[in-house]
Structure formats: structure tokens, C-alpha cells
Amino acid sequence: MRKYYISLLILILIATTLFLGIGCKKETTETTNAETTVASTASETTETVTTVAETTAEKKPSGKITVWSWHDLDKEVAELFMKENPNIEVEVVKIGPWDIETKLLTAIASGRGAPDVAAVVSRRFQRFASGTGMTDLTEYVGDDASNYLEAPLKEHMYDGKIFALPVTVAVMACLYRRDLFEKYGLEIPETMADLYKIKEKLPKDMYVMPLFVPSGQWGSDAFRVYMQLAGGTIFDENGKVIQNNAAGKQTMNYYKQLIDDKVVMTGAWFTPESYAAIGEGKVVLWLTNISEPSNLMAKFPELSGKWGMAPLPLWEEGSPAITAEYGVKGFCVPAQSKNIPAAEEFVKWICSSKTAQDKFAQNFWFSAYKPYLDSSEILKQPNEYLGGTIPLDVFNAREIKYYNFIDWVQTSDILGQEIDAMFGGEKTPDQAWNDFESRLIGEKLGL
Amino acid sequence: MIKKYKNYYFKNWYPYFFISPFFILFTIFWIGPIIVSFYYSFLQWDGISKAVFIGFDNYKGLFSDPLFYKAIKNTFILTFSYEIILIPTVIILSVLLANIAERNLAGKFISNFIRSSFFVPITMAMVIVAIIFDLVLGQRYGTLNILLNSLGITSNIDWIHNPNTAMWVILLLRLWRNTGYYMIFVYAGLKSLPKDVYEAAKVDGANSLGAFFKITLPLLKNIIMFIIFMSLIWQFQLFDEPWVLTGGGPNNATLVILIYLYKNIIEYSRIGYGSAISYVFTLILILIAILQLRVFFREKVK
């Protein structure tokens, strides 16, 4: 009997030590620097890379790279890249945005399995930027950094270093229905207070605009934009929670006010429900992503010409003319990449080249690269679907305010919960905001 | 003499041979990782920076974590209400269908058709089911509300996003999905019951309801116990439905343990804390499993 138990114990111990030995990631010396070109002696690779051993930085980058992205368009753009750079072979694997994050996390935790380039949702990127998993691109980008719009670029930076480049930028703008504006004699709102003026002229069963409540993690992002408009932010420059945040309380109360006064149509956004309501004309305007028209064009082609776009209203009379980011996408180069030069080349190209950005511009996606924005013909054209609005004018009319998205994943989750608690009637806006602050401080283990 | 000894030796060796492929795989792919992840629960690790050994801090934090208790409460409520509705429904429907099948040929076809249609939901991908439930239970344009309104009951409840109704939507979804699956087992069991017992009972003057309770149920005991055991364990490990439908619910109304676990490990990068959650959860499940084994399978195991 004893012999049996001993052998069982030994078996378990063997299995355990096997795993412990390869369990936690120790300090790795695998993190390669952006500087040195990698002379890969392809021995234990998981990625199929066949680079020729280059040692000088003068030779053009070549070889194969794997790109993870969730946009079909990136595949087309990659083809164009390969035409201009025949030495580099790009394979784009389509993976959903949240899945990419999950997979990057496990890849970095285990030291293997990361791609050469990955598309990231920029506002959630900080947890990767602040670790050792990403290649430092600062030296590679060099002076070109000043050519990027400041706020989007800073989202990808940590400790002064750049870990990803923004490829497309979306800000919040005001989409409105021209036909309904005409019908009810409405004017484009200049400040948030003007929303009430619009409300007065509408019949009882119509709303001014949709509001993303219940928010959850996603909807809290819209709240963040309003808060920025009100001039506030959650974290200060050092990453500390600003306590007794007046702007936060103000925005929370404003949300409640909008809901109680029936100015807004509540409901989760981007669902068939909300789109059906928007298409039907239950709302006359929508404060949303400046790239949303590409979606509307696909879903409601018959509404062409009936939409218009204007810059985001000001918070109050005399407030600064700002907007906030509402959907930035970036490309990063994980440190595990075996072909960093080619990866960097690809990232730089897709973020700044005319070829790539033209393709994005056709889909209403704005570049973060100033030289392109200044010279883009596509973005300067009056848009037919939007009844003649020139997209670039709307984009340029507001300055993009920077926001410190430090640990946004958990923050937005908690924020969403508190907004929903207020929306469900459990708490007053002030209570919800206070709880949010104390939870943020209390629940942040390890921040 | 030697031959007998050789036979005995070989005979004893055989069972180990039979179970070894299973156990080799089982140890490598189950036991090992479980032990390693137990080790993780004593760390503070976000997967990217260095891991820090913090002893029982994770567990201490867990016991004062209101969200953890909320998750446990939600999981228990969902599981027990699920069981209470599922088991009788499965049994009654299976008996009904078995009865219909007995009668005539048309009955057999009807029974088969109904049983088959109950099985369809589980073959549908979860993502799709979530979208469809979204379409059906939408606030303004959802089929259900439109139906209710046309019948005169004004309803503009946002079924999925209202914290009060979200849980019951999840329950409904689960029941819709799994009833057909368990019906297979009960129906098969019913079909294999001996007919003569019923004949004898009829002669003695028993009516069908009495026959059901006194004869059918006891004979089905094993299968029913089995279904309860499996469905209970699986329901505690509920993840897909609430995650895809509500992501944990408006303000954690539908937060179940596995969602909380997933969020901690993948979204908040608190791998140590997440591992601690999983172990406390596992402990709870093991206790429930042992309890069930003792109550139901007293004769079988051991």
C-alpha cells in the first residue's frame, strides 16, 4: 500500500517540477532592442520566419512577418505594402480585437507566440506599453514623432518612450439628420445646452440623441469623452486618481439630467436595436465616432444625403473647442518578434504612407500623421452621403485633448458599473461618482 | 504451478495497462497544470512583469471582496433555479413524448420530431444565440415586446440590459439550450423500462399518474441522479451565456464566478488573484460534488 502511494507522490512531484521549471516567466534576455538587427539562427522558432542573417543596418529589411489584425482592409493594405517592398512578405491573420489582447497577454506571459506586428485598441494599450513585452520604437521613429498628432501618439507611449504608432484616429463628432433638421426647423448645436433647444421643438416620441446607457465597459468610454469636454480627467499626469473630481460629478449629474428630461434615447449602442431606431429617425443627431458614417453607409444606403456632420458641441459657452479620441487604432511590434526591422518598416509605412492612408481615408478613417492629413485629397472632398460635408473640416475644427488611459481596462469596467448603478436608480450621481473613486483607489492591487 | 503464477502476474498487470494511456494524458494535461496554477495563486503576477510571492494575500483579499461574494450569490441563485426547473421539465417532457410515441405511428413521428427540435438549440453557436436573443428581446424592436404590446400589455422593458430581468434571461437561455440534451438520456431510460411492471400495476387498478410516481420515477432514479450531478456541476461553471449576452450584467447583475475569474486573469491581468478565485471555487464545487456522491450514489461508488 505504501509503495503505491509513494509512487503516486513521485509521479505528481515529477509533473509539478516539470511545470514549475517552465512555469513563471523569469527575467528574460529575449527582449531584443529596436536597435540591433536580429541575426536569427532559426533554431527554436514558433513563428515561421526565414530571414537572411543581416548584421548591418544599411541593408533594407526583408523576410517574413506575421501581422495580427481584425480589419479585412489591412489585408488589402498589406498587399500594397508588398508591392512597394518586394523583399518583405506579410501574412495577415484575422483575429478579433479583444482576442488579440488576450493572446498577446498569454504570449508575453509565456515568452512565446507573439506575432511580429499586432493591431491594438489604443485606449487599452497601456498595460502592454508599461511592461517589457513591446519593442521600443522611439529611436526608430526619431524626429518623425513630431509629425504625428500629439494626443494619439501619447496614448502609445509610456515613460517617454513610444511602443506603438497610431494608424487611424477617430474623434467624437456630431452627426445629424439634415432632413429631420429641416423638418423641425432645428439648428446645429453649438453647446451642450443647445440640445435642450432641440428637444423643445421635437414631438413627444422623439429624442435628440442616443446615450450609451446601460454603459458597461464599452459605454463608459463615451462618458469619458463628456468628462474631457467638461475639462476633467480621471488620472493626473502621475497616474494618481484625482479625488473629489468636480468634472466627474458634473458629468454624472449631466447624464442623469439628460435621461430624466427625456432628451436622450437610452440603450446599448451598435446593436441592431439602436441602429434600427437611428435609421427610423427616432433621434435627430448622434454624438459619436467621426468614422461612423462608413457604418451608416453600409446599413442605410437609402439615407444618403440626409446626414450631415458637424464638430462636437462645446460644453458651455466659452469652453475650449476640443474633442476627445473615440477610437484610435495602433500597431505595435512585440519584443518577441524575430524580424523587428521588417516589422518596424511595416508599421511606419502603414501609419504614414499615402498609399495606406488613402485606403483608410476612403473608409472614413483619419490618419494621425499630419503630413498626410494636410495633403489628403480624399478627406478634403465633400462627402455625398453626408450631404456635402467635408470630413477634414470637421476633424480639424476641434483640438484633440490628450487623456491618460492608464489601466483603462479595469477603470472603464468599474466606471461602467457605477454608471449603470446610477442608471438603475440604486445610487444618486454623486454617490455613484464617489463610489467610483473609492473603488478605483481600493481595488487597484498592483497598480 | 509456474503457469498459474504467470497467469496471475499477467492478470494483475492488465488493468494498469488499460488505464495507463488515460492516466498519462490526465496527469500531463490536468493534474500538472492544476498544481502549477495553485502555485500561481500565491503570487502577484500580471503576466508581463516579474512575479512576486505574496503568500496568502490573494486569498485574504478574496474573502473581503464584495464582487466575489456577488459572483457566488449569482452563481448559486442561477444554478439552483436552473436545477429546479430543468429536472422536472426534462422528466415530464420525456414521459409525455414516450407516451405519445407508444400509441401509434403518427405519434412516433411527432415524438421524434419534437425530441429532435429540442436538440437543435445546443448545436447553435453561442455567439449566434446571443445575437438572436438580442434581436428577440430588444427594447423597442424586439419580437417579444412587439408581441406583448400587440396583445395589449405595454412592455418596454429592456430584458437583457435591465439588472432585474437579466438573470432570468440567462436562465431562460440555458434552459432553452440544454433541455433537449438531457431529454436524450431520460427518454432512452424510459424506453428501456420493462413493460410488464406496468401491466401488473394496471391489473391492480393503478391509474397512470400513480404509476408514474410509484413505478417510473424509482426505476429512473439512476439516470435522474446522473443528470442532476452533471448538470449541477456544469451549471456552476456557467460562462458562455452571461458573457456573450451581458458581459457580466449591468453593474454585475449577472456576474458569475467564471466571468469574474476570466476578467481577473485576462482583463485585469491579475493572474495570481484569478488563480486564487479558481481554487476557492473548485473547493466549493468539490464539496458539493462529494455531498451529491454521498447522497445519491451511496450504493455505487466505494
Place this chain on the structure above:
Amino acid sequence: MRELIKNIIIKFFVYLFLLVLVIVILTPFLTMIVTSFKTENVLYTEKSFFPKSFTLDNYIKLIKNTDFLKWIKNSLIVASGRTILSIFICTLAGFGFAKYSFRGKNTLFLIVLLSVTIPSAVTIIPMFIWMSKINWIDTYKVLIIPAVANAFGIYLSRQYILGIDDEIMDSARIDGCSEFKIYYRIILPLIKPVIGALAIFIFLSAWTEYLWPLIMVSKLQTYPIGLSTLYGDIFERQLTLLMAGASLVVIPSALIFLSMQKQFVAGLTSGSVKG
């Protein structure tokens, strides 16, 4: 006479109840299929259940522009591989547990049984580290082999084999059968219902599994993962395309499962063993 009327009334209501139930159960399924024939625009503007004009666009797009066929191929390979290997290994082990006595039998079985209580999310990070060390990431191996040791499989097998008479085995041994031959020629044919039930269960769970393939493979996409890429970002969320992807698979898979189900029930009622 009154008895007859009562019977008819009961029958009527029972059938009505069942009809309503079936309609409710099948509505999502029908919605999915009907939606797959609509275009995005129609989905958001027309309120009717059936589209005014059927379109095959979604299906064409699905097969041409996405890796749909690859997803199906991968899922089939993974699911079949798992099912075959798992049935073999689990029934073999179940046989060992049921018909032999050996040291540690009960403890080992209890351990296996209790492992059901541990959610797979617990083991995923250590497993990923291990799998990447041995280069199994992005291969079929990592999707098939770890799932083969299935606690459910061994439990079902053992329970069922326990009910088989020892005499059959003893007479086979007298005839000179080796133990393994006993398993292969005698036990295996007798446990067809278990094999059927296991086949349904394992194939189904392999087919719909999400978390494990998500973490373990990137390029080798299985059906659920592939389907969710269609649902990816808001700007590419084409619901109708998604519905087409789901519909195309549901019908054959539903048919396969249904036929397996019939076999299982048939086996149970005609075999030499009582359930």
C-alpha cells in the same frame, strides 16, 4: 362517454402545449436562417420576419471572401480526432476500472471524477506555457490531445461496463482470449450506447469550444473562432454574414447529431444490458 371526452380534451391541450413549445424552441433557429437571407440594410429597416427579397449574397460572400471552408475543415479534423481517440482511451480505462480490481482503484477514480469540478480556465495559462515550450502551439496536436482524457467518458464507460455480466468474459478467457481481445471483441460492441453518447458529447464540445482554441492557436482557426472574427470590430460587424455562417453549419451538424441520438436510444433498448 365522459371519460372519452375528458381524454380528448386532455390530449388536445397536451398537443397544443407541445406545439407552442416547439415553436418557441425553434424560433431562434428559424430567425437565424431567415436572417441569413437578408442584407444588412434590410435587417435594420424592414420590420417583417421574412425578407421581401431573398438574397444569397451572404452565402457567396461567406465562401469566397472568408476562410469559412478552412474553419470547417479544421473543426472537423479536431472534433473527429478527439472523438475517436477519446472513445478508445476512455472506454479502455473504463473497462479497466469496471472489471478489474487493483490497488488505488477507488482513489484514482474519485480523483478523475472530482476533476470535472475544475474549470478549464484555471489550467489555461500553465498549459499555454507548456505547449509553447514543446512547440505545439498552432498545431492540430494541441487541440486534439489534451482533451482526450475526458472524465465524463471514463465515468460513463465504467458505469455501463459494470452492468455487463462477468460470465461473458470468463467464457471468453476459457476459450483462450487475451484480455485485450476481450475488450476489443466483446466489450466494445456491447457498449455501443455509451460510445454513441460519448460521441455526441465529445464532438459537440469540440465543435463549439472557444477559449482553448483561442489561446492555443492563431492561424489554425476553428469554426467558432472564425465565426467570431466576422463579429469582430463594430465597423465590420455584419450580422447577416454571421447568420449565414451559422446556418450553413447547423443543418448538417443537427442531422448528424440527431442520427447519432437515434442510434444511442436504439442501442440502449435492444442491447443485452439494462440501463
